[in-house]
Amino acid sequence: MNLPESVSARAEYLRSAIEQHNYRYYVLDDPSVPDSEYDRLFQELKQLESEYPELVSADSPTQRVGKKPDTGFAEVAHEQPMLSLDNAFGEEDMAAFxxxxxxxxxxAAAAPLAFACEPKLDGLAVSLLYEQGLLVRAATRGDGYTGEDITLNVRTLPSVPLRLMGSGWPQRLEVRGEIYMPRAGFERLNEQARAADEKPFVNPRNAAAGSLRQLDPAITARRPLEFCCYSTGVVEGGSLPETHAARLQQLHAWGLKINAEMRVVEGLEGCRDYYTELAAKRDQLPYDIDGIVFKVDRLDLQQQLGYVARAPRWAIAHKFPAQEEITRLKAVEFQVGRTGAITPVARLEPVFVGGVTVSNATLHNMDEIARLGVRAGDQVVVRRAGDVIPQIVQVLEDRRSGDETEIAIPTHCPVCGSDVERTRLVKRGKGREQVSEGAIYRCVGRLACQAQLTQALIHFVSRKAMDIDGLGEKNIELLVGRELVRSPADLYRLRVDDFLQLEGFAQLSSENLYNAIADSRTVDLSRFIYALGIPEVGEGTARALAAKLGSLQHLREAHPLLLTWLPDIGLEVAHEIHNFMQDEHNCQVIDDLLAQGISLQHEAGIAPALQGSISLEMLILRLDIPGVAKTGAQALANHFEALESLLAATEAQLSALPKFSKKAREGLLACLQRPEWVATARALEQQLLAFGMHWSCEPETPAGDVQQPLLGQTWVITGTLEQMTRDQAKERLLALGAKVSGSVSGKTHALVAGPGAGSKLAKAEQLGVPVLDEAAFLQQLQQWSAS
Structure with missing residues (x-):
């Protein structure tokens, strides 16, 4: 059969492209395309060579494993080749295997056939050679036949034992596995790189490979690498179990790490179930995987099945849908959020990635655009992992045509036309402020900007805020578009006739929505605080503010330094709260809401635990005097006994003070010379007095003891509750003093499980955590209420 010229040319192109990608991936550790594109090129070449056998040549990538390794390390010839695996990209491929x-x-095939299943870690394959139980050599896979000696680097990994534990190991034992970088370590490494103004790694696999190729083992030692074994190679002078899974368990007993997700299943159906299960939890794993490796478990059957040119017949890698793909960035548009933040959004040529078609991706902010060096028209690598918003992780600069355009932040809001300003970062410490430019740009239009108004209202009416049923995003947009609502308070001015003007509303639905808005006028203080949309104040912080300060008026008046005495509120968040509450526009919005009849429930005084709780020593420490730490603050408080006496202190008095250093004395004297510091100290003490938190204040005797029988306990809620919502159950538990967590651990006191409970219930049972169904939980609540 004559070979068409077009087929020959295509095969030559594919060979050249694959070899180039191999070089970039294995030698330079700088891949130019995602794995999914490489797999497509490889599969296409295999298909062509299958249809036209005369195309096959000895140097074809299909007849070998990879590229020659980097020459920076000594070469190691593998005594047994480290072959790669064939891939399955769907259920049909797996069934065919x-x-x-x-x-x-x-x-010879026992029915059903047993398969060992392991996650396919995305790292670097290595070989560890142990002689008499001691690690004598570590090598990379390289091209499968020759690798690189990386012994000194691998010895730095805590997960690689230098001496095997126990006894009974073969005289020579080759352990094969993957060195990878967990996600948390990868993020820390990139944070450090950005802080040092260095180029961050693209993905954990790249980071792991780069870390192992360091000529200085001390650098490798500082990298968060782990080793996980998945098979053996040479075995001499001893024996191992006769199944793959049992061998791994034996290696584990000798001190080597194996994957906790490893399992043995039976038949195709077992493989399918395992694939589905692991795919569902893929994004919760602490490391990256790109598929599952299935191996015939019995080693005698593996030997009978044998090998093809580059892969064993007894194993296959069932790949997950690609999480990275290449597409073109068509344009960048700018969206306006609830706080006015201008966020760039990438508009992409649609591409199928991570199991869905993606046409938009986040670019975070202009600093991220600058870091990536992205331009409109660029070919980019898009990553999507599970439910995570797709993001651009790499720009393929070598594919630029010259027609790409720079991306600039708009000078005016794309929605309302107001000015756009860059935020400032204020770093506070030792009584001083350092101001620098932030990464966020904001529209200054406030609620006059329809985008900000719409997002603010969506947050205001949401389930955990004012909880107005029936007032969803679409209806908010209709009300704002018709200019029936210009602020949150306008919701309470609406009449039934106003809703009848909106598309899809009849008399009954209009009356229902009107009543739902009216009912929301009575709201818990913590929900109202959360509904206001204060920057950095989430549901938990809003609850803490309500519980500790007791009233909206206290919150509106609170000095930022006073707020830092509340649980989990740092100085930056305190300033965000204070600035929000002092802003004239926000004050008007709050006053307008109260004028519309908002009735705040559970308002009270300052929490009993805070009454009379702030000592002079604590006040001195909070004033952040340079050189004055706990010992110095204690000395000042003991000597002067009152703030006014301290503010009148002389250098002679301070010099005579025991346990008070020269540095502390100079720091305090400098503060006393600054009128704004003195004014802050006096204002803070006056507020402590007004709130009843001052050391001279007597704690009020509560009318009745507040029972918190669950104080110090951690509870978890899972499944669907029928008598109450999960939010209501959470609020009941919080009121009783419990902490409500989203995950089960050994510290969990109890789990409330409704119908549909899944992995949390299983973990609770495994850990022996008490489990209550809804009926038992309600009965327990009644008992606590009665006691």
């Missing part, structure tokens, strides 16, 4: 295995084994 199982069918081929069964056909080749014939009567």
């Amino acid at each position: 199982v069918r081929r295995v069964q056909e080749r084994l014939g009567t």
